[in-house]
Amino acid sequence: MPISGTTAAEIAGSVRDLIASGELAPQDLLPPVRALAEELGVNRNTVASAYRQLVAAAEAVTRGRGGTAVAGVPQLASEGAWFGGRLTDLASGNPDPQLLPDALQALRGGGYQPALYGSPPVDERLAGWAVRQYAPDIGDSGFRVVVTHGAVDATERLLNAYLTRGDAVAVEDPCFLASIGTLRLNGFRTVAVAVDGQGMRPDALRAALESGVRAVVCTPRAHNPTGVSITGERAAELREVLAGHPQVQVIEDDHFWAVSRSSYHRITPPGLSRWALVRSASKFLGPDLRLALVACDQETASRLGTRLNTGATWVSGLLQHAAHVLLTDPDVIALTARARETYVRRGDRLLARLGEHGIRVPDGYRPDGLNVWVPLPSPARPVADALARRGWAVQPGGLFTSGPSEAQALRVTTSTLTDEQATQFTADLADVLNLPGRP
Incomplete structure (x- = not known):
């Protein structure tokens, strides 16, 4: 069945039907824009627009002079994958x-009340503890705390709360593997921001913002993979750059906060309307304890909370109870x-x-x-x-x-x-x- 249609939407829909039926397979090249336009009797811009729609929907990928091809499932590297064997x-x-606590011990102490449908999505004791922890770093900004299934889950949900496929996101270069994978799987365009010994470079961030990025994902300390942390002086420079772009969403992934040797220096400028500070429990309570605390502005909290509650995808109350017990245990x-x-x-x-x-x-x-x-x-x-x-x-x-x-x-x-x-x-x-x- 050949590609058909006279509008960009019809042509894109025809290609998607061919992919769904198996007549077009991953990595198959689509016809050149000029050739398909002549075949269908339409303007080349119509075909080019259809191809852009397919790319934005992650149905196709562009290869520059190599043309446009049907997209496959991305092969993404993941943290924890290594050579194995005797190495x-x-x-x-x-x-x-050896430096992780016994998570099961937190469940044996009792005090857990089974959560039912309709129960509050965030454990009140955990939320209260988190607010007290966040307050010295955020101040009186009227923030709310939301609980997610880890820092990567938080970043993905936060980006999808405001962005659509094809939007550009600024991230560090080099960058955390999971961040790269999140952007690719969700169809966001990556804009690389160079990193030096003090974190994101202000000139590189300014260039990314001027190119039209709609969000910035930054690691304030213990940056993975380089291990660098943002200094107080650098944070002030980044805040100044970001202050000129109040429409941009800023996500700070402070994943190593509890075991970091460095102080936290906030890059989010005062008055920014869309921001989030994400702190994971995985690095010091255990990777299998999939939980992160997210402090964010009221609108972002509402959007994030709605996404978590729709379809009963809240973070397990049992998990939240265990996290609170561990976080407050002197040992x-x-x-x-x-x-x-x-x-x-x-x-x-x-x-x-x-x-x-x-x-x-x-x-x-x-x-x-x-x-x-x-x-x-x-x-x-x-x-x-x-x-x-x-x-x-x-x-x-x-x-x-x-x-x-x-x-x-x-x-x-x-x-x-x-x-x-x-x-x-x-x-x-x-x-x-x-x-x-x-x-």
Whole structure:
């Protein structure tokens, strides 16, 4: 069945019917605009408009001079995926299991009242605790707290509350894997904002805003993959840039807040109408505890809450109860403090060993989080492959690139790194890079 139609909507609908029937398969090329326009007897702009509609609906993808093709399901890299087998895991981005509390213990203490249909979507005790935690960082801005199924879920729901397919979103470059996947799956256009040792660069953010982005997703501290945190001075610069674009939605993904070595510095300027500060529980209570607290403006809270409540997709009351018990348990608070100190020590340990082999990182670099970003003098993939042959699983930096450039760096997860491993790994890396060891 050939493509038919005389309007852009009809042509796009015809192509979608062919995809649904299986006559057009993923990766199949659509006819060139000029050829299809001549075949259908319509203006080329009509066909071009139809193709744009298909791309916006994620039914097709553009390949520049390679034409327009039927889209398939994106193959997305995910956090936690690594080489496996006998390799030492310095790739997965996971926290140390020994530094996570016993979530089941929180359920044995009692006090849980089963939630029924129509129950409040947010546990009152958890919400009260969250408001008290957020207040020093946000101030008296009339914010509300919403609970979501983790930080990634929060970001996706927040973007979909205001944006449509084809809208542009500014994100860091390099960028968190899940953020890249979220944007691709939802059909948003990614605008890469370069990152330096203090976080998002103001000039790069200004350029992204002037290009017409409708939202900004930023990690204020423990940026994954680089580990950098936004300084107070940089936050002030970013607020000044964002203040000139009050229509833009700002999402701060403060995923590592409870175990960060760095202070939080807000980039959202006063008076911005659409904003959210997302804080996950996964990094210190456990990745399987899928829960994040979202502080946001009233309108955003209403939109987000409605999306969560429609279809009974609220966050489990049992999960919220467990989170509140853990967050207020003195033993868990002490464990979280120990985790913070341990992650700092292990990251700094790797930096010290890298320096002993002449493997330089930027001056003043103080990694925060579970990973260290190691710049390389050559492409990262061959280096990662060579390290795998020596028994080490690391991630090449290009995996985290949100822009057109390929990052020459490795992301090394240090959450469980021992002193012996740090010594051997850096020696192997220096050998792979043909760097002389230092006595």
